[in-house]
Amino acid sequence: MVWSLLPVAALVSVPLHGATSLSFDTPRAFGYVIGDLIRHEVRVETDAGQGIEAASLPREGWINRWLLLRRVEVRREGRRRILTLEYQTFYAPLEVKNLTIPGFELQLAGSGERLAVPDWTFTTAPIRALSVLRAEGPSMRPDAAPAPLPTLGPAAASVGSGLAATGALAWWAYLSAWLPFVSRGRHFAEARRVLRDLRGLGDSREALRRGFSCLHQAFNRTSGEPLFIEGLDEFFRSHPAYDLLRDEIQDFFLASYEVFFGEGAPAPSFDLARMEALARSCQLAERRRP
Structure with missing residues (x-):
């Protein structure tokens, strides 16, 4: 089972109103199994260096029956706010399957501007092949x-032995x-x-x-x-x-x-x-x- 965080494989940059920009860093979208960690980074930058309303942040805990949001962390770098999200998947598929981590909206402090973080779809697979x-x-x-x-005696004994063996095999097969x-x-x-x-x-x-x-x-x-x-x-x-x-x-x-x-x-x-x-x-x- 893979527990280490995976390297960033995709960067989505979304131009927004005014001088606000949002970028969405995601790992590769395939090759996950039950228990794996998935890390996302959302970067918001404004000219005024506005913060993110805490009430609009996703809450740690179960998002649905198979997806857990383990950690939510916000840090500041100049005019940029970086939101780190760490998910864990608990889906145990019988075959390769596409799953989606739902998107959400962030709200900037002061201006009230709302920023949409999109859904993210990835592929999960069984832990072991089922062919065995x-x-x-x-x-x-x-x-x-x-x-x-x-002679009748040995023949009867042979038939009895054959029937006994067949019955034993049938019972074992049952x-x-x-x-x-x-x-x-x-x-x-x-x-x-x-x-x-x-x-x-x-x-x-x-x-x-x-x-x-x-x-x-x-x-x-x-x-x-x-x-x-x-x-x-x-x-x-x-x-x-x-x-x-x-x-x-x-x-x-x-x-x-x-x-x-x-x-x-x-x-x-x-x-x-x-x-x-x-x-x-x-x-x-x-x-x-x-």
Whole structure:
């Protein structure tokens, strides 16, 4: 995940009335993922060196459900006022998507002149590619019946063994959600397979990030849209089969925020084994729904 501020890649200069000018410095408009910081600079210059009305400045805090304005700072350089804005995006897309940071208006002290700062659109992408979760092998076929033998006893034993093997394979395929008529819980079945592959890495920071990411994708696909902790109540209302797992799912989302956005936070108690257990519980809960 990219946490460093990016270099300025665009400068928009807007001529205004009288001797007032406004320039809008923005970083590159592509290549962002959830948790990245985005820095904008707005420069206002007047002959009289007027300041900016504090009441017209954007307020720090949540702008919408995925965009946080972390810092607002104004400094003076001669007749110029420089407004620095630091945003953080929390959007977790399933594919590359365009998002827009809304514009706003500033008001100059004394004259009351209003200056419009335009909207800014950028591109965000998933943290990891989804191809590993989408991969599906060919449909399973039952074992061929054994060739008949001249004596009834060994033939019956062979047929019984073949049927037992076929039944075991079919049951395993059912638990893994590989059969074409078993679609419920398949997103969490895919997450379980990825989590099993991560066992060899232990509970390293990178392994935890990959584990949280794949289980988040299962929740996003089940919900039909990116699911954040603020939307869990609505998720449980529309997917009541998961309500019995409410506490464990909420703990998962809280631990995920610590891993991805907690600066210097200790390793969470939600390890890979606990993630795999939650994925299995969600898979079974989805299959039990009416």
